[in-house]
Amino acid sequence: MDTRIEPFRPGDRISDDAELLELAAWLADASRPGERDLTLTWLDADDRVVGVVVPVDDAPAAPDVELTRHLGTLMREVLDEHAPGGSIVAVLGRPGDSAIGAADRAWNRALRADPGGRVRGVFVAADGVVRPLTLDDA
Known part of the structure; x- marks a missing residue:
């Protein structure tokens, strides 16, 4: 088992779901x-870390249409x-417990709506726990 002690670097390959969860954490x-x-961050076609990370501060509890459109454009442009x-890969950080709620599901749907490419993972980070959101959670 490879336990990383350094942050992920551009070119590092994310080979499985455990490494993807580690990246999200x-x-x-x-x-x-x-x-x-x-x-938000991106992986190349070979699932290697690209090195582009975009933090969005003060995210609303649930995304609105304008924000969803803006994020879709941003995700497509960086992919291109x-x-x-x-x-x-998207990580939603929020206060509260780690239970998945309606607002988390709304974010999951919004991020998967029109990203211009494959969504490898959407995660929620709350109360010291990082949890994946699946397509079923949308």
């Missing part, structure tokens, strides 16, 4: 406790420029 470490934020054929 590493991204969640940058979240501000008690605040709502969203962190830095990771053609790649995928997106």
Whole structure:
């Protein structure tokens, strides 16, 4: 078992769901406790870390149409420029317990709506726990 002691670096391959969860947990470490934020990153077509990370501070409890459209455009543009054929990883940091709720499901649907590519994972980070959101959670 490979236990990382350093942060992920560009070119690191995410080979399975355990490493994907580890990447999400590493991204969640940058979240501000008690605040709502969203962190986006991208993997290339070979599931390697591209090195582009976009933090979105003060994320609303649930996404609205305008924000969803803006995020979709951003995700597509980064995919086109830095990771053609790649995928997106999103981590929603929020206060409260780690139970998945309606607002988390709304974010999951919004992030998967029109990302311009494959969504490799959407995660919720709350109360010290990072949990994946699946297609079924949408």
